[in-house]
Amino acid sequence: MRKLTDRSAAFIADEERFGAHNYHPLDLVIEHAEGAWLTDVDGNRYLDCISAYSAVNQGHGHPRIRQALIDQAQKSTLTSRAMRNDQLPRLLKKLHDVTGYGMALPMNTGAEAVETAIKLARRWGYERKGISENAAEIIVFSNNFHGRTTTIISASATAEYRRSFGPFTPGFVFVPFGDADALELAITPNTCAILIEPIQGEGGVIVPPEGYLKRAWAMCKEHEVLFIADEIQTGFCRTGEMFCVDHDGIRADIMVVGKALGGGFYPVSAALADESLMSLFQPGDHGSTFGGNPLGSAVACAALDVLIDEKLAAKARYAGATIMQALRSVASPQIVDIRGRGLLIGVELDRPARALSYALLERGVAAKDTHERVLRIAPPLTINDDEIAYFVNAFRGAIAAS
Ligand SMILES: *Cc1c(COP(=O)(O)O)cnc(C)c1O
Numbered sequence: 001m002r003k004l005t006d007r008s009a010a011f012i013a014d015e016e017r018f019g020a021h022n023y024h025p026l027d028l029v030i031e032h033a034e035g036a037w038l039t040d041v042d043g044n045r046y047l048d049c050i051s052a053y054s055a056v057n058q059g060h061g062h063p064r065i066r067q068a069l070i071d072q073a074q075k076s077t078l079t080s081r082a083m084r085n086d087q088l089p090r091l092l093k094k095l096h097d098v099t100g101y102g103m104a105l106p107m108n109t110g111a112e113a114v115e116t117a118i119k120l121a122r123r124w125g126y127e128r129k130g131i132s133e134n135a136a137e138i139i140v141f142s143n144n145f146h147g148r149t150t151t152i153i154s155a156s157a158t159a160e161y162r163r164s165f166g167p168f169t170p171g172f173v174f175v176p177f178g179d180a181d182a183l184e185l186a187i188t189p190n191t192c193a194i195l196i197e198p199i200q201g202e203g204g205v206i207v208p209p210e211g212y213l214k215r216a217w218a219m220c221k222e223h224e225v226l227f228i229a230d231e232i233q234t235g236f237c238r239t240g241e242m243f244c245v246d247h248d249g250i251r252a253d254i255m256v257v258g259k260a261l262g263g264g265f266y267p268v269s270a271a272l273a274d275e276s277l278m279s280l281f282q283p284g285d286h287g288s289t290f291g292g293n294p295l296g297s298a299v300a301c302a303a304l305d306v307l308i309d310e311k312l313a314a315k316a317r318y319a320g321a322t323i324m325q326a327l328r329s330v331a332s333p334q335i336v337d338i339r340g341r342g343l344l345i346g347v348e349l350d351r352p353a354r355a356l357s358y359a360l361l362e363r364g365v366a367a368k369d370t371h372e373r374v375l376r377i378a379p380p381l382t383i384n385d386d387e388i389a390y391f392v393n394a395f396r397g398a399i400a401a402s
Helices: 006-018 063-073 088-099 110-129 150-154 180-186 212-223 244-248 294-309 312-328 354-362 385-401
Strands: 030-034 037-040 045-048 103-107 137-141 172-175 191-196 226-230 254-257 269-273 335-341 344-349 368-370 374-377
Touching: 045 385, 063 294, 088 103, 088 269, 088 294, 103 110, 110 137, 110 150, 110 191, 110 226, 110 254, 110 269, 172 180, 180 212, 191 212, 212 226, 212 244, 294 312, 312 335, 312 344, 312 385, 354 368, 354 385
Parallel strands: 137 172, 137 191, 191 226, 226 254
Antiparallel strands: 030 037, 037 045, 103 269, 254 269, 335 344, 344 374, 368 374
């Protein structure tokens, strides 16, 4: 059982007193993180099964990424795009080599990259597809999560994300996730794009029915609609392939990436597309002061190298299959469903998952509820056999106790 002292309590009190309460964090105050392990200010250790929502697929404090950060911090850190720097071209070329897309537009947070994709799709709708001005529609899905900006929450169907934040950006059409027929009915001549997560992460690790993504993609081709894949959480090896859409053998017209692109060190995101699309952006149309800065670019290059050199997609496949098999052998009336792909796993309970989350914390595992009844299990992809066994043991104990 973990021991908490007044040190933890003091940090928590200050955070509550001086910070906005826009999160409901677990009560553990991390001081140190390495690999798959977190250490709190009282010296308790936890296996991290949150991985900063998949932003640390490479494991905490990866030495290669850390060294790239330190080296670059001693050279140049921020130039703005008013001039060029020697790191951004490295990142752009590497993104091309890793993803196959012709071009990338670098931003910082995931939400900014989603905004970029929305702008690109709308512009394409007007200038290429011939949709009349301000009539473009983007189809989005029930239960989606794409970030927190005012436009993005306009594309959200979740009341909690929207309450008292209107008026909203128009131009979004909602259809149920996983229902191909509903999608087909929703497409009109004004549809410029669909914006979709290949697996809904925040929505509770919802894996769509077999063949759904491929059908949606084919519909887009047929009706001249762009397919925008939000791979911010599912991308970069998390689901056992470099990108989640790779499981279905489809290629999005625009792909949005973030989170693990920064290796847990620095926010780096990007919208990816081929030149024919990306050339719709002209100087002055869009930008970001920090986007494409040398420090972030150097970090992202190292983060991509680690994913490939350490074969983290294969590791996620193996570790995910091992954990999934172990979870399926746990007999508990609480468990309603176990689902996921690679190391993005959801355990749905018949009750709120908070109690299980705290029972795990007491056993040295940090995992959090999402969408109330789902426990998301998403450790760093570097997790080894001993750590897997440690997790499974803690899970058995926690589910029996909660
Ligand atoms: C986290 C996430 C975002 C938003 O990224 P931020 O960096 O928090 O802005 C968007 N889409 C998906 C699928 C995500 O998981």
